[in-house]
Amino acid sequence: MATEPKRFKVDDGSEVLQDFLQWCDAVGVLLNKKVYVSKEETVADYGMLAKDNIAEGEVLFTIPRSALLHQGTTKVSSVLRKESSSLESSSGWVPLLLALLYEYTSSQSHWKPYLSLWSDFSKLDHPMFWSKEERDRQLRGTGIPEAVDMDLSNIHQEYTEIVLPFMVRHPDLWNPETHTLELYTHLVAFVMAYSFQEPKEEDDEEDKKASSPPLMVPMADMLNHVSNHNANLEFTPDSLRMVSVRGINKGEEVFNTYGQVANWQLLHMYGFTESYLSNSNDTADIPVSCLYKAAKQEAQCDSEQELVEERWEVLCQMMEENGTMVFSKHGCLTDSELHTALKVLCLSKEELSEFKDNEGWEEDHGEDDDSQAFSIEALSKLEVSWKRLIHEAARLTLMSYGDGETEETLVERDRELMEDEAAFDRLSSRQKRALQVRFGQKMILYRLMELTNS
Known part of the structure; x- marks a missing residue:
């Protein structure tokens, strides 16, 4: 109480x-x-x-x-509501961002004492504010550079195609010379780092895929x-x-808590990280394409190569070609996807033909209960063909963090920085955060390689 x-x-x-x-x-x-x-x-x-x-x-x-603070409580709520159809976007954030553009720059804003806590957004240090060279060098392999490139492209498109025309139609409320793309980008980062979303009711059948608009709390x-x-x-x-x-x-x-958030997500969305040791939710992604490459490497002759291509074609009809397998410190978090990928990529020629003829698995060969099959404790007990694919896919993913170094070198180089207190202290804050992300992911991948080494 x-x-x-x-x-x-x-x-x-x-x-x-x-x-x-x-x-x-x-x-x-x-x-x-x-x-x-x-x-x-x-x-x-x-x-x-x-x-x-x-x-x-x-x-x-x-x-x-x-x-x-949201689009319904701002002083400009009526115009945002009236023209809501013109403010639709893939992010769903435009109404809130327009509200923030107005309230942040209004000296008479009801929210001024709140928004003044962030007088110039200098504390926001998301990777989107790093140079592209710094992102690509410090965060290579982590997935963050690619996510940021997409963010910046979407922000620019959203501002130029939706926000700017809307502001021009309402010059009494917004001014493009004040409400610039730079300010808009900072407000996107502000919403990323500080907003909350209303949780949906479990039995809410109305468009379960649509997320609630963000709120400033x-x-x-x-x-x-x-x-x-x-x-x-x-x-x-x-x-x-x-x-x-x-x-x-x-x-x-x-x-x-912001939820069960890995360090790469914390850095991307919020601009900070936890120690890789203390973040129990850290993850590393293995692209499904790496499983395909691993299967290609297993093929010993042209006929086996052709069979791998057939399997891959079938798999791409079942799941996204650019999908990923997500692994945590405790095992695979995408059990069913990994199970499907391994099962298809290891089908014999006869099994693959039967699969195609039946347009899927036979009833008695349906999906097994593999909810525990890909836990850390169980990985070493998988059949050898599956372990080989996971091992090589993890190795290929780990190698994407460097330029031709061995996997041992890629891990040990960051381990030395993590364990050398004096060397770690000499790093900039960005370098420290990038290191926490990189090393946490590398350790998950390296452990996965150890467990599946056959």
């Missing part, structure tokens, strides 16, 4: 932070007296600390829905993330509540 809320208190004397906390008080945000916001003793610029011991299940703060976005978090945001019809999920000791930082 929550203790009696009280007026906000900040201990570092920051005027901007004090203005924000007073604004929170005015809009009805209720803060438990056992916690306080601070810029000291936290892992990032802002954070929340426990002033007293907190029990599991205590409400740390409550935010009324009227204090959330003042106070909740002050909390930092770790995978081993101690608080969680709950949504109710009238408010949002941050609730402790375990006991929190006096002086301990209060951590929210």
Whole structure:
């Protein structure tokens, strides 16, 4: 049960932070007296600390829905709602971003005390703000450079084809000279790093693939993330509540969770990483095309090469050619996809012919229950042909992180940096974050190679 809320208190004397906390008080945000916001003793610029011991299940703060910033609560909500059909995009973020463009640059904005916490977005250091050369050099093989290139292309297209024409139609509210592509890009990163999404009801049958539009949630976005978090945001019809999920000791930082997020996703979306050792949700992707290349290497003659091509053609009809197999520290997270790929790529000529004739598996040869077959504990027990494909696909993926070095060299070079405290301290913050991503993924792949070495 929550203790009696009280007026906000900040201990570092920051005027901007004090203005924000007073604004929170005015809009009805209720803060438990056992916690306080601070810029000291936290892992990032802002954070929340426990002033007293907190029990599991205590409400740390409550935010009324009227204090959330989204396209429905902004001053320009009516025009955004009226022309919503012209603002549709693949991201679904354009209405919120237009609202933020307006509110961020309006001196009379109701949200000014909140948005002033990010006066120039200088704290945002997503890879999209690194040079392309730096991304490609530091993050090669991780999947981040490719994701960022796609992001930047989509942002430019969205701004030029949707946002800019809309602003030109409403010169009384937006000005392209003020609301530039550069500001728009920073606001995209801001939404990436700080927004929340309303969870969908499990029985919501209305377009399950469509995600809820993002919301800016003042106070909740002050909390930092770790995978081993101690608080969680709950949504109710009238408010949002941050609730402790375990006991929190006096002086301990209060951590929210952004979900089960790997380090490459944390860096891409939020601009930071956890230690690869402490991030229990870290993953490495193996492209399904690497399984195909591994199968090609296994083929000893032209007829076997042709058979691999036939298998691959069938597999591409069943799953995306550019799909990936996702592995965590505990095993494969895409069990059914990996099972299908291995099964098809190992079919004999007779089995493949039968598969084609039946347009799929025979009923008595249907999908087995392999939910545990690809766990770390079970990988070494797979049949040899499957282990060989996984081993070589993992090796090919690992080799994509370098320029012809051996897999051992690729791992040991980063391991030396991780274990040499003096060398690690000499790295820039970007280099440290990139190293955490690279090494975490490499260790998963290298372990996978060890377990499937036959």
